[in-house]
Amino acid sequence: MTPAADPQGLTRVPVALAERSYDILIGSGLVRGAGATLAERFPGRAVAIVTDAHVGEIHGPALEASLSGAGIRHHRITVAPGEATKRFAVLEEVVDQILAHRLERGDIVLALGGGVVGDLAGFAAAIVRRGMGFVQMPTSLLAQVDSSVGGKTGINSRHGKNLIGAFYQPGLVLADTDVLDTLSTREFRAGYAEVAKYGLIDDPGFFAWLETNWRGVFQGGRDRVHAIATSCRAKAAVVARDETETGDRALLNLGHTFGHALEAATAYDGARLVHGEGVAIGMCQAFRFSAKLGLCAPMDAVRMANHLKAVGLPTELSEIPGGVGDVDRLMAAIGQDKKVARGKLTFILARGIGESFIARDVDPAAVREFLAEELARD
Amino acid sequence: MTPAADPQGLTRVPVALAERSYDILIGSGLVRGAGATLAERFPGRAVAIVTDAHVGEIHGPALEASLSGAGIRHHRITVAPGEATKRFAVLEEVVDQILAHRLERGDIVLALGGGVVGDLAGFAAAIVRRGMGFVQMPTSLLAQVDSSVGGKTGINSRHGKNLIGAFYQPGLVLADTDVLDTLSTREFRAGYAEVAKYGLIDDPGFFAWLETNWRGVFQGGRDRVHAIATSCRAKAAVVARDETETGDRALLNLGHTFGHALEAATAYDGARLVHGEGVAIGMCQAFRFSAKLGLCAPMDAVRMANHLKAVGLPTELSEIPGGVGDVDRLMAAIGQDKKVARGKLTFILARGIGESFIARDVDPAAVREFLAEELARD
Numbered sequence: 226m227t228p229a230a231d232p233q234g235l236t237r238v239p240v241a242l243a244e245r246s247y248d249i250l251i252g253s254g255l256v257r258g259a260g261a262t263l264a265e266r267f268p269g270r271a272v273a274i275v276t277d278a279h280v281g282e283i284h285g286p287a288l289e290a291s292l293s294g295a296g297i298r299h300h301r302i303t304v305a306p307g308e309a310t311k312r313f314a315v316l317e318e319v320v321d322q323i324l325a326h327r328l329e330r331g332d333i334v335l336a337l338g339g340g341v342v343g344d345l346a347g348f349a350a351a352i353v354r355r356g357m358g359f360v361q362m363p364t365s366l367l368a369q370v371d372s373s374v375g376g377k378t379g380i381n382s383r384h385g386k387n388l389i390g391a392f393y394q395p396g397l398v399l400a401d402t403d404v405l406d407t408l409s410t411r412e413f414r415a416g417y418a419e420v421a422k423y424g425l426i427d428d429p430g431f432f433a434w435l436e437t438n439w440r441g442v443f444q445g446g447r448d449r450v451h452a453i454a455t456s457c458r459a460k461a462a463v464v465a466r467d468e469t470e471t472g473d474r475a476l477l478n479l480g481h482t483f484g485h486a487l488e489a490a491t492a493y494d495g496a497r498l499v500h501g502e503g504v505a506i507g508m509c510q511a512f513r514f515s516a517k518l519g520l521c522a523p524m525d526a527v528r529m530a531n532h533l534k535a536v537g538l539p540t541e542l543s544e545i546p547g548g549v550g551d552v553d554r555l556m557a558a559i560g561q562d563k564k565v566a567r568g569k570l571t572f573i574l575a576r577g578i579g580e581s582f583i584a585r586d587v588d589p590a591a592v593r594e595f596l597a598e599e600l601a602r603d
Numbered sequence: 604m605t606p607a608a609d610p611q612g613l614t615r616v617p618v619a620l621a622e623r624s625y626d627i628l629i630g631s632g633l634v635r636g637a638g639a640t641l642a643e644r645f646p647g648r649a650v651a652i653v654t655d656a657h658v659g660e661i662h663g664p665a666l667e668a669s670l671s672g673a674g675i676r677h678h679r680i681t682v683a684p685g686e687a688t689k690r691f692a693v694l695e696e697v698v699d700q701i702l703a704h705r706l707e708r709g710d711i712v713l714a715l716g717g718g719v720v721g722d723l724a725g726f727a728a729a730i731v732r733r734g735m736g737f738v739q740m741p742t743s744l745l746a747q748v749d750s751s752v753g754g755k756t757g758i759n760s761r762h763g764k765n766l767i768g769a770f771y772q773p774g775l776v777l778a779d780t781d782v783l784d785t786l787s788t789r790e791f792r793a794g795y796a797e798v799a800k801y802g803l804i805d806d807p808g809f810f811a812w813l814e815t816n817w818r819g820v821f822q823g824g825r826d827r828v829h830a831i832a833t834s835c836r837a838k839a840a841v842v843a844r845d846e847t848e849t850g851d852r853a854l855l856n857l858g859h860t861f862g863h864a865l866e867a868a869t870a871y872d873g874a875r876l877v878h879g880e881g882v883a884i885g886m887c888q889a890f891r892f893s894a895k896l897g898l899c900a901p902m903d904a905v906r907m908a909n910h911l912k913a914v915g916l917p918t919e920l921s922e923i924p925g926g927v928g929d930v931d932r933l934m935a936a937i938g939q940d941k942k943v944a945r946g947k948l949t950f951i952l953a954r955g956i957g958e959s960f961i962a963r964d965v966d967p968a969a970v971r972e973f974l975a976e977e978l979a980r981d
Contacts, residue, residue, distance in 0.1 A: 317691045324762040352730075355757065355768045356847070379733065384702040390733045391769060469734070 236454045240374065240461040242468055245394040249374060249457050251450055255401035256287050259362065260295030266397060267333060270358060271298040273323050275346035276337040277306040280364050283407055288337060288362070300326045308493045310341050311380040313389075319349045323357070333358035333396075339365035340372035340500065344390070347378030351393035361398040365408060366416025367501050369400040370423075370456035375464040375477075385558070386485055386493070392469050400457070402449055413443060414537050415501025418480075418508070420452050423459040425508060425529060426476050429579030431455055436532050443536070475583050479573040480508030486558035487542075490549035497546045505538040506545070511581075514595050515574040525577050542599050552596045559592065614832045618752065618839040620846055623772040627752060627835050629828055633779035634665050637740065638673030644775060645711060648736060649676040651701050653724035654715040655684040658742050661785055666715060666740070678704045686871045688719050689758040691767075697727045701735070711736035711774075717743035718750035718878065722768070725756030729771035739776040743786060744794025745879050747778040748801075748834035753842040753855075763936075764863055764871070770847050778835070780827055791821060792915050793879025796858075796886070798830050801837040803886060803907060804854050807957030809833055814910050821914070853961050857951040858886030864936035865920075868927035875924045883916040884923070889959075892973050893952040903955045920977050930974045937970065 235252035255262070263272065272292060276285060281303050292299045302322045304310045323334060334357055336346035343361055350359035363373035379390015405413065420442070424432025441448030460477065467474035484500070484507030491497045512526035530540040542549055549555060559570065570587040613630035633640070641650065650670060654663060659681050670677045680700045682688045701712060712735055714724035721739055728737035741751035757768015783791065798820070802810025819826030838855065845852035862878070862885030869876045890904035908918040920927055927933060937948065948965040 313691060313695045320767055321760065321762070324760055324766055348730075352726075352757075352767050352769060354766060355755070355770055377733070379730075382699065382702050384699070388702055388732060389698055389730050391730060392733055 236450055238454055238457045238461055240394075241465045242376075242394060245376075245468075247394060247396050247398065249398040249400060249461070251369070251400045251402065251454050251457065253401070253403050255399040256284055256362065256404060257291050259288055259399060260291035260293070260297055262397075262399065263292070263297060263333070263360070264295040267358060267360075271326075271328055271332040272300075272335050272360075273326060273328055273333070274299055274301045274335050274337050275304065275319060275342055275349065276301065277304050277310070277339075277342055279306045280338040280342065284337060284364060284404060300328075304342065304345065306341070307495060308341055308381070311345055311387075313380065316345060316349060316380055319345065320353055323349060323353050328353075328357065330354040330357055333360050335360045335362060336373075337362045337364065339363065339368045343368050343373050344378050344387070345380060347376075347393055347395065348380060348390050351378055351391040356393070359393065359395045361395045363398065363400055364404045366405055366413050366453070367419055368416075369402075369405070369453055370416060371419040371460065371477075373398050373400070374457055374460045375474075376468065381493070386488060394468075400453060402445070402453065405449070406445065410443075410537070411499070415499045415505075417442065417536055418501040418505040418533065418538055420456050421529075421533060422477075422479055422504065422508060423456045425512075425575065425578055426459070426479055426573075426581045427579055428455075428459060429577075431459075432529075432532075432578050439532075439536050473583075475571065476573055476581055479575075479581050480504040480506075480511055482559060482570075482572055483507035483510040486555050487545065487549055489558040490554055491545060491547065502539050505533050506540060506542065509533065509540040510595075510599060511573060512575055513599070514572070514592075515576070517595055517598075518574070518591065521575050521577055521580075525575070529578055541602055543602060549600075552593055552600065555596050556589070556593055560589075614828055616832055616835045616839055618772075619843045620754075620772060623754075623846075625772060625774050625776065627776040627778060627839070629747070629778045629780065629832050629835065631779070631781050633777040634662055634740065634782060635669050637666055637777060638669035638671070638675055640775075640777065641670070641675060641711070641738070642673040645736060645738075649704075649706055649710040650678075650713050650738075651704060651706055651711070652677055652679045652713050652715050653682065653697060653720055653727065654679065655682050655688065655717075655720055657684045658716040658720065662715060662742060662782060678706075682720065682723065684719070685873060686719055686759070689723055689765075691758065694723060694727060694758055697723065698731055701727060701731050706731075706735065708732040708735055711738050713738045713740060714751075715740045715742065717741065717746045721746050721750050722756050722765070723758060725754075725771050725773065726758060726768050729756055729769040734771070737771065737773045739773045741776065741778055742782045744783055744791050744831075745797055746794075747780075747783070747831055748794060749797040749838065749855075751776050751778070752835055752838045753852075754846065759871070764866060772846075778831060780823070780831065783827070784823065788821075788915070789877070793877045793883075795820065795914055796879040796883040796911065796916055798834050799907075799911060800855075800857055800882065800886060801834045803890075803953065803956055804837070804857055804951075804959045805957055806833075806837060807955075809837075810907075810910075810956050817910075817914055851961075853949065854951055854959055857953075857959050858882040858884075858889055860937060860948075860950055861885035861888040864933050865923065865927055867936040868932055869923060869925065880917050883911050884918060884920065887911065887918040888973075888977060889951060890953055891977070892950070892970075893954070895973055895976075896952070896969070899953050899955055899958075903953070907956055919980060921980060927978075930971055930978065933974050934967070934971060938967075 238249040334350035336343040361373040376394040382388040442452045484503035487503040515521035516523045574584045616627040712728035714721040739751035754772040760766040820830045862881035865881040893899035894901045
C-alpha cells in the first residue's frame with residue numbers, strides 16, 4: 226500500500242475558500258503516489274508538469290512513472306532554475322507549450338519545484354484558457370510552507386518582484402516531506418525563515434517550540450511534519466480570512482518589505498541572497514525598527530534574531546556579500562514594493578514575539594533614519 | 604451641467620456579481636463627463652488610459668481634458684490598432700508602462716477603444732499587482748454591447764484567439780453613444796451582429812423589434828440607446844448567472860465557434876473579415892446546422908439570415924474575400940477553439956429564433972458534413 230493510498234499516513238490541512246477550497250496533503254511518499262491521488266481526485270485529466278531542469282532531473286522520472294502507472298496522459302515542460310525564470314518570455318513559452326499539447330480547460334498544470342516554478346506555473350494555469358486546473362507539488366521547504374499555499378502566482382518586472390500575476394488557487398497541494406532531503410542546508414534554512422515567521426506573527430508558543438526543537442525540523446521525521454503542518458495551517462487561516470490581501474493577509478509580509486528591498490538591491494542574485502535569507506534579515510529589521518519606535522521590547526528583537534542566528538540564518542545587512550548600496554537605493558526599492566497604498570508606506574511591525582500587526586502610514590523619514598542606522602551596524 | 608453629472612440623461616444597467624458588481628452607464632456625453640464621473644466614483648485614483656493610435660487621436664484629447672479638469676493624474680499608453688495587438692509582446696509593454704508610471708493597486712487602467720483595447724487593457728489591469736482598478740470606455744458598438752461587459756479579457760495565441768487571459772470585471776463601464784458616430788458603417792454593422800444575437804438567443808420580441816427598427820439603431824438617438832441597453836441587460840443577466848462560463852454563459856457564444864474558426868481561417872485579417880462579420884455568418888451557420896439536424900424550422904434559419912442580409916452583413920462563406928480553405932482547415936480551427944470540453948464538440952444550436960441552447964457532445968462527423976455543404980453553397 227503506498228502512503229498516498231493510506232490517508233492515515235498523511236497530514237491533511239484544508240484551506241477553506243468556499244468554492245475554491247482545497248487540501249494540502251503533507252507527508253512521505255506523495256511523489257510516487259501522485260498518479261493514484263490525481264486519478265482519484267481529478268479523473269480523466271491530462272497533466273502538464275512544469276518543472277526546472279534541476280528538480281526535473283531528480284524527481285521527474287518518479288512522478289512520471291507514477292502518472293503513467295495511473296493511466297494519466299502527461300507532458301513535461303522544463304524551465305531554467307532560478308528567479309530569472311519568472312519573466313514574460315518564459316511565461317509565454319510555458320503557455321505556448323501547454324496549448325501545443327492541446328490541454329483543455331479542465332486539464333491540470335502541475336508545478337513540480339520550488340517557489341519559482343510554482344509562481345510561474347500557477348500564473349500560466351491562471352491565464353491559459355482563462356484558468357485551468359492547477360496542482361502544486363512543492364519541492365523546497367519555502368514552497369511547502371509558503372508559496373504553494375494561498376494562491377499568489379506571478380512573475381517579476383524590471384520594476385520589482387512579483388509585480389505581475391494573479392490570485393489563483395490550486396485544486397490540491399502535495400507536500401512530500403521526503404523530497405526535502407535533497408535540499409542543501411542553505412536552501413532548507415531559507416525555508417525555515419518562513420516557518421519561524423508564523424511563530425513571530427501570532428503564535429509565540431510555536432516560536433518557543435521551534436527554539437527548542439529546530440534541530441528535529443532540520444533532521445526530518447515527526448518534528449518536520451509538525452512544523453510544516455503548523456505553518457500551512459497558519460497560512461491557510463490567514464488566506465481564508467483575506468484571500469486577495471485587502472486586510473489581514475498583509476501580516477504574512479512580516480519581514481518581506483525589507484526583504485524584497487534587499488533582494489532587489491542584490492539584483493535577485495541567489496548566490497548573494499536567497500528569498501528566505503532576505504526575509505530573515507527583514508524580520509530582524511522589522512523587530513529592530515519596532516523596538517526603535519518604542520513599540521516592542523528591545524529584548525524581543527534580540528531573542529528572535531538569536532534564534533535565526535542559531536539555525537545559521539543571516540540577521541544583519543553586513544552579512545550580505547557585496548553589500549546592498551545606500552539608503553536611497555533601499556528606499557527606492559521599498560517605494561516600488563507593491564505593498565504601498567496610495568503613496569504611504571505599509572510595514573508589518575511587532576509589539577512582541579507573536580504580536581505582529583499591520584502599520585499603515587509609516588513615516589518614510591523614520592524608515593530612512595532606521596536604514597541609515599542598519600547600514601552603520603557591523 | 605454635463606450629462607455625466609445628470610443621471611437622468613443616462614441609462615444605467617447594473618451587473619450583479621456580488622462584491623464585483625458594477626454599473627454600465629449608457630448615453631450621450633460620457634467621454635467629456637468622464638472626469639467628474641471618475642472623481643465621484645473613484646476619488647483620488649490615478650488613471651492609465653490605454654488606447655490605440657486611431658481612437659486616441661479622435662477621443663483622447665477630450666477625455667484627457669475632462670480628467671485634468673477633475674484634477675485626476677493621468678497617462679496615455681498607446682498601442683497599434685488591430686487584432687495583432689493582442690499578443691504577449693504588447694501586453695508586456697503595456698504592463699511595463701503602467702508600472703513605470705508608478706500606478707498603485709487602487710489606481711485605474713482605463714480602456715478607451717474597441718474590443719482589442721478592452722481585452723488587452725483589461726488583462727493588463729488583471730495582472731499588474733495581481734489586479735488594479737479597471738474602467739471600460741468602449742468606443743465601438745461591438746465593445747459596448749459585448750466585449751466591455753462580462754469581464755472576459757485576454758490576448759491571442761498562435762494556437763487560437765483569446766486562449767490566454769483572465770476573467771476580470773471592470774469597476775465601471777461608460778458607453779458613450781456619441782462616439783459611435785465616428786465608426787464606419789462596416790464597423791457599426793459588425794457590432795450590430797452581436798445586438799441581433801441577443802434576440803436570437805432568448806428574446807424573440809427583441810429580434811422582431813430589430814427587424815422593424817434597425818434603421819433607427821444605425822441612425823442614433825433613442826432606438827440606438829434602447830438596443831444597446833437591451834443588449835447589455837441581456838449579457839449582464841447571463842454573466843450574473845454564470846460568471847466564469849461553466850454553464851449558461853456559453854449561450855453568448857451563439858455563432859462564435861463557427862465565427863472564430865472563420866477568423867482563424869482568414870488569419871484574423873480584418874480587411875477580409877472582422878469579428879462581427881464572422882459572428883454573423885457563424886450565427887447563420889448555427890441556425891442552418893440546427894435546421895439540418897432537424898432541431899429548428901428551416902424558415903427560421905432563412906428569416907434570421909434575411910434580417911442580417913438586410914442590414915448589410917455577410918451570411919455565407921462565399922462572401923468572405925479569398926475564401927476560408929477546406930473542411931480540414933475549418934475543423935482544425937474548431938478543435939482548438941477553447942469551448943471544447945474533453946475532446947467533444949460544444950455548439951450553441953437553436954430550436955427557433957430566441958430559442959438557443961447549449962449542445963454538448965456534438966458529433967464531429969456531422970459538423971464535417973455540414974461544413975462541406977456550406978463550402979459548396981454559392
